[in-house]
Structures are given as structure tokens and as C-alpha cells.
Amino acid sequence: MTEIASIAGVRLASVAANIKPWNRDDLVLVALDPGAAVAATFTRNSFCAAPVTVAKEHLCSGGVRALLINAGNANAATGERGIADARACCAAVGRALQLPPEQVLPFSTGVIGEPLPLEKLLEAIPVAASRLAADGWSDAARAIMTTDTRPKLAQRSVTLDGETISVVGMAKGSGMIQPNMATMLAYVATDADIEPQLLQSLLRESVAASFNRITVDGDTSTNDAAVLIASGTAGPRLDKADDDNYRRLRDAIVQVHVELAQAIVRDGEGATKFVTVQVRGAASSDEAFKVAFAVGESPLVKTALYASDPNWGRLVMAVGNSGVEGLDPSRVNLFVDEVQLVAGGGLAPGYTEEAGQRVFARPEFTITVDLGRGGAAEHIWTCDLSRDYVAINAEYRS
Missing domain, CATH: 3.10.20.340 (ArgJ beta chain, C-terminal domain)
Incomplete structure (x- = not known):
């Protein structure tokens, strides 16, 4: 794939926490500069995972500055311990980046019903914080994979008032895929400046046109989430849905989401069609x-x-x-x-x-x-x- 653009105000790092006995990175830290807007949608599975519960709580607090994503363990159906572990991870990120824990959103994917190997994550988080870089998208897309056979990345650019705006996204998922989100995680970022409520509306619209139209096996996961980040570092302020600039940006974001959604189906576990x-x-x-x-x-x-x-x-x-x-x-x-x-x-x-x-x-x-x-x-x-x-x-x- 062509080189993935960086998004000003968004840095990523991938490290090996050794959550499973594999020789690869499996933990991703994403850091956002002050002023970024973050929107998210989550699974409708009633057995939603501990990180989903904590992420929803923290999202309501506003001012999100970091995301932590681990592969190999879903931290789902893990009771109060799972909630405590997710919060402990957020606190560790907060210490490493000098942020309140409530400004961190946790995400997990992998095996359901097993306790999170918390000590491994707590050791790896400071290492990830020391490696944050704007060009970390490709490594991050590989680190969040579970049964995926290949990383899933997409990007677009659009011109708003003569200025080039970038949209970059990554996703994981290949099984336990069904609408209302799936066992998938998706993270899309743009350097555009979008009013937060409009960003959330844009995400809902884009998910309806993409991730809620895919199915691999009809099972809705406990952990699925889609996140849309607007770092606000480029272009005009977008605060109206009937604005031509907003419509052009919306179309680019939908295209990224559709490409990622289709990539999940194409990489469906064992899929040939x-x-x-x-x-x-x-x-x-x-x-x-x-x-x-x-x-x-x-x-x-x-x-x-x-x-x-x-x-x-x-x-x-x-x-x-x-x-x-x-x-x-x-x-x-x-x-x-x-x-x-x-x-x-x-x-x-x-x-x-x-x-x-x-x-x-x-x-x-x-x-x-x-x-x-x-x-x-x-x-x-x-x-x-x-x-x-x-x-x-x-x-x-x-």
C-alpha cells in the first residue's frame, strides 16, 4: 500500500505486551493533542466488554486525549475485575502522558472470558508512551489484528477552502462480524476542525453506510467500536451540516469507512468470495x-x-x-x-x-x-x- 499520511495532532506507538504467545506487537497507544474532538459508537451486545463500559463513561466526560488498544484478550465477561483492569490501564496511560485517567479510552479485542494480563500491559504502556510518532499508522494496524490475515488501512484527501485535509483510518476484524458494529475496531482520524456534536452525527451516518452493512457470520461481538477523531489542526471550522466543505469532508470519511468495512469482509475468516x-x-x-x-x-x-x-x-x-x-x-x-x-x-x-x-x-x-x-x-x-x-x-x- 502507498505510504500512509500522518495526521497533525495524532501520534501512535505499537509495542509487544506479549498478551498471547506470539512474536509481534499487540498494544497500541494513540495520543491526541489538546483541542481534538472524538466521537465513538459501540457494540449493542448486552455482554459488552469492560473496556466498552469504561470507554463510554470516559467519552461522556469529554476532553479525550488518548486511546489504548490491545489485541489477544477481549476483557469481556470478566466482571468487576475486568472493569478495574480497564480503569487501571487508563490510569497507567494517564501517568505516562500526564493526563487524567478519564481522558483515556480503552479498547480490547481477542478471546472472551479470560482476565486481562494486567501486569504485562502496565509494563508496556510506558514503553509505548516513549515511542509515540505521527507515522505509526501502519504498525498500529498490524498490532491490533487478531485472526486478520492482513492489516486494514485507508486514506483520502479533500480540499476545503484551498487547504488539503487528510483522512486516515485503520480497522481490524475478520470473524464474529455482524451489523450494529461487529468484532471489529475502527479508528479514523482527520486533521479537519469539526464541532464535536457534528462529528458524532457524521460518525453515525458514516457507520450506517459502512460497518452496519457488513456480515461475515452473523455474530455481534462484545467489543466492537468505531472512533472518529478530528484533530482540528487544518482547514476552516465546520459546524453546519449544510455547508459544502462539510459535505466534501463527510464524503471522504464515508469512503474511508466503506473501504475499511469492505476490507473486513474480504478478509473474513477463510473467505474466498x-x-x-x-x-x-x-x-x-x-x-x-x-x-x-x-x-x-x-x-x-x-x-x-x-x-x-x-x-x-x-x-x-x-x-x-x-x-x-x-x-x-x-x-x-x-x-x-x-x-x-x-x-x-x-x-x-x-x-x-x-x-x-x-x-x-x-x-x-x-x-x-x-x-x-x-x-x-x-x-x-x-x-x-x-x-x-x-x-x-x-x-x-x-
Whole structure:
């Protein structure tokens, strides 16, 4: 990948805390200069991890100046000890950077149900604080990986009032991926100057267009979070959503989030196919999403994708199993790329197995479902379900 731009006012460091028996960095510290604005969204899983609970509390306090991210241990389902450990990590960062602990947001990813190896983190945090640098994005993207096979980075630039504004982002995730965030962590930063409430609104909008449209296996993690940072070091002050400068910046941030979201699906555990599920002709957006995720999360559909098997019966099964009330099968049409499989609820005239198989054999293609019920349309991104997915997750704690 091309060299990742730095964001003025944002410094990163990656170190090895040896959280698991691996030979790699697994702890990232991000330091923000005074004046930065920070927005975040978190998992909706009721068993949310201790760092999520603490991060939410600290975010409400305002004035966030640091993020701490560890891989290898989720610090989830760890009770009061988990909360205490997350707070102890924040306090350690505060000591190292001379900040109040409430200005630190903790994040963890990895195995659920195991206590955080706190002493290892407490030893590594001062080392990370001594290595902070503006060019740490690539190393950080590798350090936050768990079952990911490659780091996930994206960047864009946009001109606002003649000044170049940068947007840089990193993410991790490849399994336990489902909307409402997933077992993913995402961090995007810009040097733009954005009013904090507008930044939070922008993040919600961008997540809806990106991370909430992906699924690998239908499981929502305990730890997922997305963070958007505006260091405020460049460009005009943005405080109105109807401003042209804001719209241009919003588009760049959405593009970064979409690229990161799609990278997660492409790197889905054992995935060999990247598939867009497009639903049109729906009565509402919610209905379109309901059908899209029913198709994109069906194990039978996903294994057919892996086999490059145009088993269209599994597709109509998933559409019919979506829970849409009053769905009329005789109005449903279904396509894969340029090939129509289903017309009026049955096999399309002229369809051949060979034509369907050619599309299913592609590494990327689009499944289009037309419900014939209205004008709403939505899309999601999914992948296949392979033998490697089972092996990776069966051996995850080994």
C-alpha cells in the first residue's frame, strides 16, 4: 500500500505486551493533542466488554486525549475485575502522558472470558508512551489484528477552502462480524476542525453506510467500536451540516469507512468470495435490509457461494425466510450479476446452470433481489463460509 499520511495532532506507538504467545506487537497507544474532538459508537451486545463500559463513561466526560488498544484478550465477561483492569490501564496511560485517567479510552479485542494480563500491559504502556510518532499508522494496524490475515488501512484527501485535509483510518476484524458494529475496531482520524456534536452525527451516518452493512457470520461481538477523531489542526471550522466543505469532508470519511468495512469482509475468516447483496423493490428500507441480511447470513447460501454452486433454491429460501409480511413470491425476481435466475418466483426462462455457475465462480459478484413491492433499495456486503472458517474458529483458543 502507498505510504500512509500522518495526521497533525495524532501520534501512535505499537509495542509487544506479549498478551498471547506470539512474536509481534499487540498494544497500541494513540495520543491526541489538546483541542481534538472524538466521537465513538459501540457494540449493542448486552455482554459488552469492560473496556466498552469504561470507554463510554470516559467519552461522556469529554476532553479525550488518548486511546489504548490491545489485541489477544477481549476483557469481556470478566466482571468487576475486568472493569478495574480497564480503569487501571487508563490510569497507567494517564501517568505516562500526564493526563487524567478519564481522558483515556480503552479498547480490547481477542478471546472472551479470560482476565486481562494486567501486569504485562502496565509494563508496556510506558514503553509505548516513549515511542509515540505521527507515522505509526501502519504498525498500529498490524498490532491490533487478531485472526486478520492482513492489516486494514485507508486514506483520502479533500480540499476545503484551498487547504488539503487528510483522512486516515485503520480497522481490524475478520470473524464474529455482524451489523450494529461487529468484532471489529475502527479508528479514523482527520486533521479537519469539526464541532464535536457534528462529528458524532457524521460518525453515525458514516457507520450506517459502512460497518452496519457488513456480515461475515452473523455474530455481534462484545467489543466492537468505531472512533472518529478530528484533530482540528487544518482547514476552516465546520459546524453546519449544510455547508459544502462539510459535505466534501463527510464524503471522504464515508469512503474511508466503506473501504475499511469492505476490507473486513474480504478478509473474513477463510473467505474466498466477496458478494454484494442488493435488494430493490422493497416497501421500506428496513424491509430491504431484512431481506439482504437473510440472504447474506444464511449458512446454506454462504456454503453454496464457497462451492461456486448456483443453487438458487437456497436464495429464494433465504428471501422467504426473511420475515417480510405479505411477501408475494410471484413478484420476486432474482439476479446474479447479469444473469437472471428467478422470474416471477420461479426459474427464469432461458436460464442455464452453466450461466449461473460462471457468475458464482467469480471472486466478486452481486446478488440482486427485486421484491416487486415498492421503491426502497438497500445493499450489504457478505462473504462465503468455507472449511477454513470452521478450522480457524475451532482452533481459536489453541
